[in-house]
Amino acid sequence: MTRHLVTAHGIRHLLLAGRRGAAAPGAEQLGAELRELGARVTIAACDVADRGALAGLLADVPEEHPLGAVVHAAGVLDDGVISSLTPERIATVLRPKADAAVNLDRLTRHLDLSAFVLFSSAAATFGGPGQGNYAAANAFLEALAHRRRAEGRPAVAIGWGMWAERSEMSARLDEADLRRMDRGGIGALPTEAALALLDRCLAQDRVAPLPVSLDVAAIRKRRPEVPALLRGLAGRPARRTAAPAAGSGAGAESSTARSLAALPQTERDAAVLDLVRTEIATVLGHTSAGRVDARRAFGDLGLDSLTSLELRNALGRRTGLRLPATLAFDHPTPSAVASYLLEELLETGRTSAASGPDRTAAGEPIAIVAMGCRFPGGVRTPDQFWEFLASGGDAIGEFPDDRGWDTEALYDPDPEHEGTTYTRKGGFLTGVDRFDAGFFGVSPREALAMDPQQRILLEVRGLIMLPSRREDSSW
Known part of the structure; x- marks a missing residue:
């Protein structure tokens, strides 16, 4: 992106600021390339989220080449489900995005800037699994851009989709992560396409453009789970005959339950296990369910909290059951989940309880079978x-x-x-x-x-x- 500013926009004076400065991977090489292209480059070690440090950096900008534009492209990821996002993990993501943007806004108010460009993310618009903190940080950038525009000052917050070229933020993504994103209908932008979209965003008057690569066919496959913002692209779903509402105890009325009931009892376990393995293979991006070992723990198979929730949602759609969010923790292997689903679908547990002998009597004391506890003071039993x-x-x-x-x-x-x-x-x-x-x-x-x-x-x-x-x- 920095090279593009030099070659396509004619920028000749660049101040590149980051926490590690020239010690950042590839920084020295980039500086050398930009100088060969005719630009004067200063690479500074500065935490832009530290107002004092940023004020000192801006004070050193030479008068003969005053600051003319700002591009804020910093970002940090610390993904996790909402319940795991502690104040510290939220601050880790918000500080380089939101705090730094506020400092840049306040410390450049007196300057006649031609552009104030904030790199936001499509996560601010669509959300993202495990990215509650990241979505909030980028939504803040877009709100800041709207406020600056309302004040008559330049601003644009570009809600980028993911770039195909790997960066420090995307390097942690493995093939399963990328395939999951592809299934969601949002692909990666090739660098040339992304730079062309950058030019279009800067040329337009929109405050928060959204340059994203959308796969409409993949989006349509997600019905009825298509995000509300994309339903217009997905089109109207085919009209279907109304089915009984799924809920607790409604599994026996579902088409999956009826199909199972029609099978010989000896084939039911295999049928449900095949369904579970198929959905696991889809979630993990495998081409065949045969690669899913039914006895291995989900963690060993490669599922984390996000993919576990995706699996739970997929199985809920296939079976019509309301499944708990802790499904993969309560039943930690494919075979355990299959057994649970079979019991829920056919209500075997409830049937056997109703037909079995009643071993309790009126007034019988409650039997405590086992106990466990953890309390302050070193109490463990x-x-x-x-x-x-x-x-x-x-x-x-x-x-x-x-x-x-x-x-x-x-x-x-x-x-x-x-x-x-x-x-x-x-x-x-x-x-x-x-x-x-x-x-x-x-x-x-x-x-x-x-x-x-x-x-x-x-x-x-x-x-x-x-x-x-x-x-x-x-x-």
Whole structure:
């Protein structure tokens, strides 16, 4: 993009600012290429989200070549489902996007700029799986561009789709990720096409253009799950006969359930397992369901929280069942999911419960089969909990040092001070950093993104089912 500004737009003086400056990968080579093209280039190490640092950088711009335009193209990803987006993870994404844009806006107000270009993302318009923080950051850029225009100042926020050329942001995407995006109908832009679209966006008077590569055929295949903004492109769906509403207990009325009921009982397990493996293969981008091992954990097969939700949605559409968002965690292998679906579809569990003998009697006490718990004060088992209560133990202690918290910055004696706490003590669980990801079939990357409360819940459930691990210090 920088080369294009020099070759196509005749830019001859460039100030390239980034946190790593010339130490960024390829920065020195880029600078040399731009100089060969006739441009004067300065590569500066500056965190644009730091207002003081940016003010210092702008103060050093020579008077004979004043700042004439701004292009803000920074971005950072930290994807995860909404429940895992902590304030820190949200700030990681918003700071280089939103904070930096605000600083550029405020510190250049006195300048007569010809352009103020913000690189936004299509995620601000369409959303994106696991990108709640990224969508919010880019939506902020577009709002800022609208405000500048309303004030009579130049601004455009370009809502880019993904570029085909790999960058630091897209390098983490694997083939399965790319195939999932293709199935959604939003493809990658070749560099030449993207640069041509950049020129069109700059030539138009629109505040928030949306240069995106759309595959209309793929979008139509997504019906009825087409995003509202794309339904006009997808066209009207074919008229169908109304079917019974799907819901809890409605599985037996679905076409899938009727098809299963018509099969011999010996063939039902295989039929449902084949359905599950087919949808897993689709989600992972495999060409054949034969590549899906029915006994392997979903984490080993390559599913993460986002693809697990995609699988759950696909199976819900195929079966007509309302499936829980935790389907892949509750039933961690394809064969386990198939067994669950078969029972739900044919309501075998409910039928057997209704026809079996009633082993309870009126007034019979509740039987506690197993217990598990985690409490502050190092309590990890029910026995420890009762002993702790009986002895009058105190679970309140100093802030833990295994959370990555800046405890000094977190404390302020003034109760009215925002963003801090006026106490240095509290009740905290111990060992929250010792999650055994391998035991639960969770990949290391997924374990880092997982909500800590979800990790604790998995461990407590594990302790209930496997009492022998209660003395395991790793838990």
